[in-house]
Amino acid sequence: MYHSWNMNPKVGKQYAQYFSERYQELPKTNHSMIAYGNGRSYGDVCLNSGGTLILTKRLNHFIEFDPTSGLLKCESGVLLKDILDVVASRGWFLPVVPGTQFVTVGGAIANDVHGKNHHSHGSFGRHVASFELLRSDGERLVCSPASNREWFESTVGGMGLTGLITWAEIQLMPIQSTFMNTLSQRFESLNDYWKLMEQAKSKWMYNVAWIDCLAKGRELGRGVLTSAEHTVKPMRSAEHKKKNVSFPLTPPISLVNKVSLTLFNSMYFHLPRPTQVVPLHYLPYFFPLDSIYHWNRMYGKKGFFQYQCVIPPQHEKSAVEALLKTISDYGLGSFLAVLKSFSNIPTAGLMSFPREGATLALDFPNNGRKTLALFNELDQIVRQANGALYPAKDARMPIDMFAAGYPALYEFQRFIDPRFSSSFWRRVTR
Amino acid sequence: MANIVIFGATSAIATECAKLFVQRGDHIFLIARNAERLAVLESDLQVRAGSDQRIGYAVADLNQHELHERLYTKASECLGKIDTVLVAHGSLPDQGACEQSVELTLNELNTNALSAISILTIGANLLEAQGYGALVAISSVAGDRGRQSNYVYGAAKGMLTLFMQGLRNRLAKRGVQVLTVKPGFVDTPMTQAFDKGGLLWAQPEQVAQGILTALSKGKDEVYLLWFWRWIMLIIKLIPEWLFKKLTL
Numbered sequence A: 001m002y003h004s005w006n007m008n009p010k011v012g013k014q015y016a017q018y019f020s021e022r023y024q025e026l027p028k029t030n031h032s033m034i035a036y037g038n039g040r041s042y043g044d045v046c047l048n049s050g051g052t053l054i055l056t057k058r059l060n061h062f063i064e065f066d067p068t069s070g071l072l073k074c075e076s077g078v079l080l081k082d083i084l085d086v087v088a089s090r091g092w093f094l095p096v097v098p099g100t101q102f103v104t105v106g107g108a109i110a111n112d113v114h115g116k117n118h119h120s121h122g123s124f125g126r127h128v129a130s131f132e133l134l135r136s137d138g139e140r141l142v143c144s145p146a147s148n149r150e151w152f153e154s155t156v157g158g159m160g161l162t163g164l165i166t167w168a169e170i171q172l173m174p175i176q177s178t179f180m181n182t183l184s185q186r187f188e189s190l191n192d193y194w195k196l197m198e199q200a201k202s203k204w205m206y207n208v209a210w211i212d213c214l215a216k217g218r219e220l221g222r223g224v225l226t227s228a229e230h231t232v233k234p235m236r237s238a239e240h241k242k243k244n245v246s247f248p249l250t251p252p253i254s255l256v257n258k259v260s261l262t263l264f265n266s267m268y269f270h271l272p273r274p275t276q277v278v279p280l281h282y283l284p285y286f287f288p289l290d291s292i293y294h295w296n297r298m299y300g301k302k303g304f305f306q307y308q309c310v311i312p313p314q315h316e317k318s319a320v321e322a323l324l325k326t327i328s329d330y331g332l333g334s335f336l337a338v339l340k341s342f343s344n345i346p347t348a349g350l351m352s353f354p355r356e357g358a359t360l361a362l363d364f365p366n367n368g369r370k371t372l373a374l375f376n377e378l379d380q381i382v383r384q385a386n387g388a389l390y391p392a393k394d395a396r397m398p399i400d401m402f403a404a405g406y407p408a409l410y411e412f413q414r415f416i417d418p419r420f421s422s423s424f425w426r427r428v429t430r
Numbered sequence B: 001m002a003n004i005v006i007f008g009a010t011s012a013i014a015t016e017c018a019k020l021f022v023q024r025g026d027h028i029f030l031i032a033r034n035a036e037r038l039a040v041l042e043s044d045l046q047v048r049a050g051s052d053q054r055i056g057y058a059v060a061d062l063n064q065h066e067l068h069e070r071l072y073t074k075a076s077e078c079l080g081k082i083d084t085v086l087v088a089h090g091s092l093p094d095q096g097a098c099e100q101s102v103e104l105t106l107n108e109l110n111t112n113a114l115s116a117i118s119i120l121t122i123g124a125n126l127l128e129a130q131g132y133g134a135l136v137a138i139s140s141v142a143g144d145r146g147r148q149s150n151y152v153y154g155a156a157k158g159m160l161t162l163f164m165q166g167l168r169n170r171l172a173k174r175g176v177q178v179l180t181v182k183p184g185f186v187d188t189p190m191t192q193a194f195d196k197g198g199l200l201w202a203q204p205e206q207v208a209q210g211i212l213t214a215l216s217k218g219k220d221e222v223y224l225l226w227f228w229r230w231i232m233l234i235i236k237l238i239p240e241w242l243f244k245k246l247t248l
């Protein structure tokens, strides 16, 4: 009954135990354990077939906030949403946010998540000043880039395997307003995307492109690039009224079949867009999907998959083109097809996914063997381009892909807690 | 901006209520038994609160009824006039163990009914005298009908529900709201022994939101989530001759 966001892979029985007080000890169990934050991963990094899940949902208290320096200390089960609710109106913001605000601080650290501003801010772990790591032998390590550095680096992006993060300190970033200046630009081909993205990176803090994953031929890789930055002038209407905001992105409920997806993608692509900068509250800008609770259910019982890879710069153009060709030939992706760019800003974590290059992420309905066969083809392209797949979005990667994508794997293993394990870990290191 | 006292403030539901109260600008006074957990909650609320909001607290074992009067005094010292009293403490008895122990049974009745009744009695007189305010207590759907699987808990909550009904009848004429909250299954550390499959389980955040809505709408009784009203209606309608044969 505890599953990941995409309902895949299915795992066997799991035992769940609350960990709701940061001073408490880890449960005594006979089997292995792994932290379960808010289950927003698209795979089994947060699952543990036959083992225990440590639920951090109620480990959700703020500890301290300094409104002059922007340093926030909180327990690891606090949601990014709770943080933004409290700090945004006071002039502070999380320097990195993923596409949903319903993830916990622990989950954001353990997957070293990235946002649309990797080219300016890197990934989440870089903004973590310190955290406490609770090991199964009862030891509590306060880790930061300065003290217990090795533990810090192995836990950021460490997929929960090094122990339980109980609390963390995050350095927030100042903002002048809760609104964003946004600009959407259509591009007619992949070539145009590269040019547009290159320009946008130097001008805007946030950049992300939606790709029409069904477009073929000369239109291959066409899409819409959305750029944004925090508004500098304070806006008077600081409060966001949920109901009167409309984001052009409609829930893709009926879009998961070929006919409706074709229709929708071409409509969305051709949607008239203002050519000038438009102000938008941060919620609809960053988290358009969050306004539709449980949108994951629309894929039905079989769930879905996300495929997210990163391709290093030297191969990014050819590999992304090959990936998109393969996908459009397959003919059934989903509305969610996102292309972004990662910079060479170093990560704080040994096992972090972000690295310089282009990153492509797509959702696919679970059509069983057909879908998995497509992934095998995509793998082949990623392999040849020396790319890597994102564990947080993975329910099926072959063992060799993990080893190839994460050269620090051997070094990392020394830091894994002997009582911690996950379904993901056993699957990719068998 | 209301002044609110919360008894049993560290329970999952009360904690989420406290966050919502603070978010809308209220001043609050927290009472709980476990000092460490209370301190954790207090600093959490301090981070959420504006600099002009008051957040006070006291550590107390609410099974000691003689403390109740003093706790109200302390709360008034911190807040001034009290607008809302939320009674949220409780335990989930081990029914099997209760059946073997009179002492345990009486203790559970004390925790889940008598101590709440003591707190409500004092609060009722306070609010009645000032002529406004609200008394809110967390009862349970379990109090709607005695069932073999948890009738000690059910009896305590049933007593609390009936007591509040009478209180409401008395205070309605004095401008005081009396709100009985009847949660169904709530996914909290207290209920972690249950297998939480199915759609009947609510998150404490949802229950807290429901309480605040019912409170501001002047409601008398609220089932959370809403469908429990209908489930319990059906359960109450089953004739006793049949009901006694069921295993519920």
Ligand SMILES: Cc1cc2nc3c(=O)[nH]c(=O)nc-3n(C[C@H](O)[C@H](O)[C@H](O)COP(=O)(O)OP(=O)(O)OC[C@H]3O[C@@H](n4cnc5c(N)ncnc54)[C@H](O)[C@@H]3O)c2cc1C
Binding pocket: A005, A034, A035, A036, A037, A038, A039, A040, A041, A042, A045, A046, A056, A076, A077, A097, A098, A099, A100, A102, A103, A104, A105, A106, A107, A108, A110, A111, A112, A113, A114, A115, A158, A159, A160, A161, A163, A164, A165, A166, A289, A392
């Ligand atoms: C709509 C949507 C959009 C998304 N967009 C992005 C995006 O733009 N960029 C991105 O990087 N990701 C994105 N993600 C993925 C998501 O950000 C990550 O999977 C994130 O880690 C989920 O956090 P969670 O709290 O739900 O953790 P879970 O999924 O429950 O767990 C994730 C990992 O964190 C570990 N963990 C959790 N808590 C702790 C703890 N206290 N101590 C130690 N380990 C812990 C778990 O063991 C597990 O390995 C998106 C997900 C969704 C659903």
